[in-house]
Amino acid sequence: MTELLGRMIRKPQGAIGIVLLVVLGAICLLGPWLAPYGPEKMDFLGRFRAPGWQNLFGADQFGRDVLSRLLSGARATVPMALTATLAGSAMGAVIGVASAYLGGKTDELIMRTNDAVMAIPGLLMALLLVSTLGNGAGNAVVAIAIAFAPGMARVTRSVALAVRNQDFVKAAVARGEGAAQIILREMLPNVMGPIVIEATIRVSFAVMLFATLSFLGLGAQPPASEWGLMVADARQYMHRAPWILIAPSAAIALSAIAFNLVGDALRDALNPRDDR
């Protein structure tokens, strides 16, 4: 574990990513305590106040402190994206491993169907699902998870195919273990590496997708200080008070970049091309 971390921070990109991620985690945990004001505390005299000592990142159209809203909004954004990615990856991983285990015609059928589902653009899929499930943060998470599953299934299957032919799986088959047992206990643990890498990179997509759904009015609902929603609210005042817009946009971008950098570093650290 320490060795892995050491390899990850060897390049500056990995180190920056990990630092960003730690800061992000701290904000998610401690955000509301770090915030100088309440996220919904209005101050009508301070409407559109420019960034300064009183409001570090300025104040919005209701005089709410943008920094405080950002800090409290982190937990409305990042954990949602994490949950969606975890659920989607788990679903995809089970489908992928099962498909590789079953093999032959069944595998072909599952993967072609999987390809077909993947042919629906992610945002479109999420929009359709949210329109069925109804607006709201929880439903947006479910929609993103389902939209992610096919991609993960494909990645997992390609790894699981190699595992399928290894002796310990053949031994399990010979011992007469059930399919579910083999898929979950024998094969799944041995394909975790690539899944974790893929999932880490996908969190950044999930952050963006979740914020986009909220931006379109289908995810988190007002008065939540979810970052995508904050951008959507700030748009009509963008010429008058650009800071209301810039702060949450930067927060979304930095979170996405953090997961991207860490995912890339993880991939490089787990697949050392030269030193093994």
Next chain:
Amino acid sequence: MSLAWLLRRLLLMVYTVVIVSVLVFAITQALPADAAQTLLGENASPEALAAVRTRLGLDDPVWLQFAHWVTRAATGNFGVSMRTGLPVAPEMLTALSRSLLLAASALVVTLVIAVPLGIFAALRQGRAADTMTSIIAYLGVSLPEFVTATALALLLTDILPWLPATGYVSPLEDSGLALRHLALPILTVSVILIAHVMRMMRSETLDVLQSDYVRAARLKGLPERTVLVRHVMRNALLPVITIVALDVGYLLGGIIVIEEIFAIPGIGRALMIAITTRDLPSIQAGAMIMAVTYAITNTLADVVYALLDRRIRYD
């Protein structure tokens, strides 16, 4: 490219469309809205509701409803909009044509800028110019479209105040005004896409630059220009075709956001309106048209790729 491969590829496309139609139908079936209620309003009598349900076939078993829907959809009949009472398909296709105009123009702008930029970055590998372009490209990939689009709208309307920020004019009516309306959205979409294409072009060019045939061409004494254009660019462009096709799919998703922000009445915006008003036939038509467009462009990209790259033999 063998005929068998082409047939298989086309079959896969058809299968994709079938799966998409099942999904779209299933999802919209589960929508909590009652079509008859939406049509007649809150105060409709139970008899009237029952009559409309029978007329629309809402009492039929689900598989029969699906069969009816698919056969009608296959002939381009998606029913009438619950919001406007007009046939859905023509409206959606007009919207699609606007989106495609935007997407195609943005693609052209992207290729013209991103391909030379990617080659340039590869030739300057490791130097300041390369690092700069790489960072910008990384940012471009890590930012959601709505952030890039709002930031650009903010910047560009300040820098180019004579450009209208939102709205749409048909190029058939007034092409000059239409172009001015489309300029900002095209620029925005292009900026997002340039990051993708440039990254790809750079890494492909780096690969090709190390190949034996480029070394051979240089050793032959060909001028650097000829080597770059005839050998490097031609070979590095191949994989970019695939990326561009994938970007079209991404565009179809991303365009929903761009169209919302710039108020362009394209397919994305039409779909958003359909979703927020729970206009079932419009949701179905919009989603189907988008997914089919994507399936077709993907297939075309694969075929073009196979035609251009004679080394690939698909069995």
